[in-house]
Amino acid sequence: MRKDVFDKLMRLPVGYFDRNPAGDIISRVSYDIDVVSTCMSTDIVQILTSLVTVAGSFAMMLYISPILAGIVVITIPVAIIYTSKMRTITQPRFVNRSKRYGIMNGFVEEMFSGQKTIMAYAYENQVAEKFGQINQKAADAYYDADYYGVSIGPTVGSINNLGLCLIAVFGSFFYMMGRISLGQISSFVLYSRKFSGPINEAANIMNELYSALAAAERVFTLLDEAEELADCEGAKELSSAEGNVALQNVYFGYEKGKTIIHNLNLTADAGKLIAIVGPTGAGKTTIINLLMRFYDVDAGRILVEGEDIRNYTRKSLRGAYAMVLQDTWVFKGTIFDNIAYGKEGATMEEVVEAAKAAHIHSFIMRLPQGYKTVISEDGGNISKGQKQLLTIARAMLYDARMLILDEATSNVDTGTERKIQKAMRELMKDKTCFVIAHRLSTIQNADHILVIDHGDVVEQGNHESLMRQKGFYYKLYAAQFE
Ligand SMILES: Nc1ncnc2c1ncn2[C@@H]1O[C@H](COP(=O)(O)OP(=O)(O)OP(=O)(O)O)[C@@H](O)[C@H]1O
Numbered sequence: 039m040r041k042d043v044f045d046k047l048m049r050l051p052v053g054y055f056d057r058n059p060a061g062d063i064i065s066r067v068s069y070d071i072d073v074v075s076t077c078m079s080t081d082i083v084q085i086l087t088s089l090v091t092v093a094g095s096f097a098m099m100l101y102i103s104p105i106l107a108g109i110v111v112i113t114i115p116v117a118i119i120y121t122s123k124m125r126t127i128t129q130p131r132f133v134n135r136s137k138r139y140g141i142m143n144g145f146v147e148e149m150f151s152g153q154k155t156i157m158a159y160a161y162e163n164q165v166a167e168k169f170g171q172i173n174q175k176a177a178d179a180y181y182d183a184d185y186y187g188v189s190i191g192p193t194v195g196s197i198n199n200l201g202l203c204l205i206a207v208f209g210s211f212f213y214m215m216g217r218i219s220l221g222q223i224s225s226f227v228l229y230s231r232k233f234s235g236p237i238n239e240a241a242n243i244m245n246e247l248y249s250a251l252a253a254a255e256r257v258f259t260l261l262d263e264a265e266e267l268a269d270c271e272g273a274k275e276l277s278s279a280e281g282n283v284a285l286q287n288v289y290f291g292y293e294k295g296k297t298i299i300h301n302l303n304l305t306a307d308a309g310k311l312i313a314i315v316g317p318t319g320a321g322k323t324t325i326i327n328l329l330m331r332f333y334d335v336d337a338g339r340i341l342v343e344g345e346d347i348r349n350y351t352r353k354s355l356r357g358a359y360a361m362v363l364q365d366t367w368v369f370k371g372t373i374f375d376n377i378a379y380g381k382e383g384a385t386m387e388e389v390v391e392a393a394k395a396a397h398i399h400s401f402i403m404r405l406p407q408g409y410k411t412v413i414s415e416d417g418g419n420i421s422k423g424q425k426q427l428l429t430i431a432r433a434m435l436y437d438a439r440m441l442i443l444d445e446a447t448s449n450v451d452t453g454t455e456r457k458i459q460k461a462m463r464e465l466m467k468d469k470t471c472f473v474i475a476h477r478l479s480t481i482q483n484a485d486h487i488l489v490i491d492h493g494d495v496v497e498q499g500n501h502e503s504l505m506r507q508k509g510f511y512y513k514l515y516a517a518q519f520e
């Protein structure tokens with residue numbers, strides 16, 4: 039089930055992860071599946087063995103005295119009606135309990151990732167208090183669910199004991215009428231105990247079953263999430279992209295009714311360096327999301343090699359780009375593995391070459407274990423700039439015709455940035471590059487500069503022509519250099 043959920047997560051669109059907190063997803067994968075698994079491995083087995091005992095003893099009861107057996111049996115519907123009634127009461131409470139766990143996990147995850155900020159703002163007490171509240175709600179939800187859950191067992195037990203009373207009453211009656219012997223009554227009572235024992239036990243674990251059902255519901259909701267739409271019928275493989283990209287009348291918004299990109303037009307010919315600049319929140323990263331088809335355009339179209347990108351398979355389209363994102367991602371593993379991530383079966387020479395071009399080689403060589411040094415989770419033991427350089431080396435190794443750099447060198451000093459750019463130019467000679475940069479000094483030699491503001495292209499051209507216009511770009515530039 040975990041594997042299924044994980045595979046599913048790999049097929050979900052980027053938007054799902056933008057909307058759902060990581061902690062809640064993790065809670066479904068760990069806590070909820072644990073609950074289901076405990077239920078499957080102990081409770082279900084117990085119920086199956088119980089069923090055998092119940093059936094056997096009932097057969098014996100029927101054999102001894104069908105009438106008394108009939109009397110015992112009438113108590114069963116009562117128990118069934120009661121437990122199914124309880125289900126409607128407890129089930130939503132167990133769902134709530136799982137949800138509360140998800141919220142709590144989400145909070146813990148968020149707090150750990152922001153731990154330094156919390157310390158810097160001296161928010162420890164508030165955070166602890168907030169956690170106290172969230173935890174209390176989770177605990178209350180737990181209590182609430184169990185309060186009703188655990189009462190099922192004893193109640194069903196009472197109903198069964200009622201059955202025993204009936205046997206005693208009717209048994210003695212039949213004995214006086216001479217229709218049954220004392221021996222038969224006593225063995226009947228023994229079998230009826232055997233009969234109701236497992237039913238009691240089953241009722242006792244009923245609340246575990248309900249909690250497992252609630253957990254399973256959360257897991258199945260995740261499994262039922264809409265996946266990334268399948269590639270269109272007869273989708274082509276984009277195998278040999280030259281690097282011609284065009285956006286035509288593109289409109290896009292993350293939410294309905296809130297358009298972020300308005301009528302964007304852009305042509306990037308093979309081998310050209312396209313720079314996208316603009317203030318924070320202008321929509322630069324959004325354009326990259328569209329190019330990679332992490333999201334689909336609302337209107338207009340994006341062409342690669344003259345063909346709408348929706349006619350290509352997503353995999354091959356994404357494979358045609360190498361990209362370095364604004365938020366770098368490294369994983370726990372050696373530096374070699376982290377760089378070689380982009381290319382299957384990369385050799386040491388290739389990795390070293392890429393690292394040299396990204397100007398991270400000498401740093402790596404200074405580490406005691408060189409390329410075999412293990413980077414901790416999320417790169418805790420290397421600097422932000424070094425992390426960026428690693429991801430750049432990774433992209434350099436990945437041989438694609440189109441390259442996307444979203445603020446790829448924002449954490450690197452200007453000197454190193456210049457050197458990397460020189461190396462990149464070399465490497466990207468005939469590749470199409472999309473470069474997003476806040477430092478305008480880095481994109482002056484771009485073939486085409488797109489100036490974005492509020493999702494609109496307000497100006498475009500090369501550096502000289504834009505400077506001559508003395509418009510938005512000029513102001514941005516002046517603000518940085520004056
Ligand atoms: N997943 C999302 N869901 C909803 N709105 C989003 C999402 N991502 C971004 N936005 C909104 O879209 C707008 C453009 O965001 P975008 O990330 O493209 O900006 P940007 O130009 O890359 O900014 P920056 O220079 O800070 O990286 C912003 O107003 C932002 O609030």
Ligand SMILES: [Mg+2]
Pocket residue numbers: 322323324364444
């Ligand atoms: Mg951005």
